[in-house]
Amino acid sequence: MNAKLGWSALLVLGLAFPFMAGNDYHLTVMSTAYIYAIATVGLNLITGYTGQFNLAHSGFMAVGAYTVGILTVDYQMPFWLAFALSGVVAAGIGFFVGLVSLRLKTHFFSIFTMCVGYIMFLLIEKWDSLTHGTGGIVGIPAPESIFGLDFSEPRTQYYLVLLFLALSMWIMHRIVNSLLGRTFVAIRNGDDLAQALGINLMRNKLLAFMLSVFFAGLAGGLYAGYVRFLGPDLARVEHTFDMTMYMLVGGIGTMAGPLLGAIGMPWVTQQLQFLQDYRFVVFGPLLVALVIFLPHGIVGTWMARQKRKAAQQQATTQATPPVRLATNKGARRA
Amino acid sequence: MALFLQQVLNGLTLGGVYCLVALGLTLVYGILHVPNFAHGAFYMAGAYVAFFLIDRLGFNYWLAMAGAAVAVALISLLSERLVFHPLRNAPYLHHMIASIGILLFLEAGTQALWGADFHRMATPYAQILSLGDVTLPAQRLLIIVAAFVLVLLLQLFLNKTITGATIVAMAQNRDGAALVGIDANRVAMLTFAIAGVLAAMAAVLYAPINLVYSSMGHLVITKAFVIIVLGGMGSVPGAIVGGLIIGFAESFGAFYISTDYKDIIAFVLLVLILSLRPEGLFRKGAH
Secondary structure: OHHHHHHHHHHHHHHHHHHHOOOHHHHHHHHHHHHHHHHHHHHHHHHHHOOOOOOOHHHHHHHHHHHHHHHHHOOOOOHHHHHHHHHHHHHHHHHHHHHHHOOOOHHHHHHHHHHHHHHHHHHHHHOHHHHOHHHOEEOOOOOOOEOOEOOOOHHHHHHHHHHHHHHHHHHHHHHHOOHHHHHHHHHHHOHHHHHHOOOOHHHHHHHHHHHHHHHHHHHHHHHHHHHOEEOHHHHOHHHHHHHHHHHHHHOOOOOHHHHHHHHHHHHHHHHOHHHHHHHHHHHHHHHHHHHHHOOOHHHHHHHHHHHHHHHHHHHHHHOOOOOOOOHHHHHHHO | OHHHHHHHHHHHHHHHHHHHHHHHHHHHHHHHOOOOOOHHHHHHHHHHHHHHHHHOOOOOHHHHHHHHHHHHHHHHHHHHHHHHOOOOOOOHHHHHHHHHHHHHHHHHHHHHHHOOOOEOOOOOOOOEEEEOOEEEEHHHHHHHHHHHHHHHHHHHHHHHOHHHHHHHHHHHOHHHHHHOOOOHHHHHHHHHHHHHHHHHHHHHHHHHHOOEOOOOHHHHHHHHHHHHHHHOOOOHHHHHHHHHHHHHHHHHHHHHOOOOOHHHHHHHHHHHHHHHOOOOOOOOOOO
16 A cells, blocks of 8 residues: 555656756656666566576667667658567567577676677667668657647657656566566576476566566667667667666665666766766766665665564564564565 | 788787786686676776876886786775675675676776877887788787787696695685685685786787777677686686687688678677587586
């Protein structure tokens, strides 16, 4: 009940934001943050819930974005049709990448996907005839208006992105709380144990991977329609690092954590404007400190505390010897 | 024939640099069982320190290389003490993210200190030697010779000295090494320092025919990962052979296939090989 209230409050805040924002620039920052939040939530599914750290995530986001860019600019396809394809194309490529990469475990998977990400980046940069190379794709049309809503205007664009973010969160919530989500968590907690429970590892990992990159592709498609200019840098592994940071600050493997991280951190960056490109002088050590001192992030730590409190209360009301709960593990599972 | 020989020499140059970087990476992996993503930033830091020493303080090339080696060994040591040591019992994901944190910090740090411009490092060996039809810049010859000497020295150190043997022992079996009284902390620090020295020297050797810039470590480190995955993570001979394979694949690929796509070759090779043999080329049993 409490959780529902929190999510509704977040949604109301999101809906009210354009009326509180001082100018269009704030709207732009927030909309971009929402787009990255969608991708981050996707990354969280494969990394936070399934335990496979995919370093090609920004590559898949670029695949989604370039799907929209190429189809609308070079093939005059309507935006919405191209956008519908963006997630599908990313998931389709994800199927083949996953088929090969998911045979590898732990950091071998990460190294492999890092190389896949590099291949994607280099292909986008060098394959001039398809991707326009380093010059990038310019003049991507804004989404065509529906019901008289003009999507070239910042406020309607903001609501469009918010709508997709809310949808993504809802779908992710359904996935995580289903049997499928529990299967993913079982795989994260131990391959062997999961297999002993009769879980088909490959099929479920592949499904998690495809779902995860579907979100990345969709975020890329939105990005293409929002920024309307694409360059190969979108595929750089640094963007995956950014998303990893968002995920970690908020709390890896939680629903709210990656969302809050992805929305909050760009605003922190705004405050550090004077650092410009050097923001990682601060964020790099922050990432290290988080991993050492607060590995469950803000949301994860908060949830662990709530659990501990609840357990204590239960112990005192029942007046039985207190049951030792593994709070840390509990937080990761939550 | 001359063109072919030219490619062989190019391959040896590239292979030598890759070997040195991959060796450090594989040694650290052997001890920690963690891929150190920051290793590429160590490489980059080595080039910047040497560039700074030569350009601003007027050091000569070899002194600058020594200075860079010391500086990067210190950075590497510090990251072991401050970051990897506290995380030694954490899940693998935490190590990886922490090493990414170090990488981002070092890159942004060098950019903040020295700007985002590309720099050219001067070399005292700018002559061009020619053997018949084959031309060879002296710096490339230097890379080949230096890499060969360094690899040989490292092999002697690991196989002939007690201190070196402790590193090998730790890589083979951590608990066993502790049982026979090897100080795990000392070995870990030593390994990180050696890895730092190798990365810095590779960078200073390669920088004069390349450029010095803050993201210069990216491709090199990614290729070094390809090499140690192919050669078997933690394996020293694997890193040497793997480095040469990738070096040759690149120089021949650039010449016979396409210069544009030469950087992809290593990654495509990895994808192909791991698709057919998930356990890598020289390794028995799955990862």
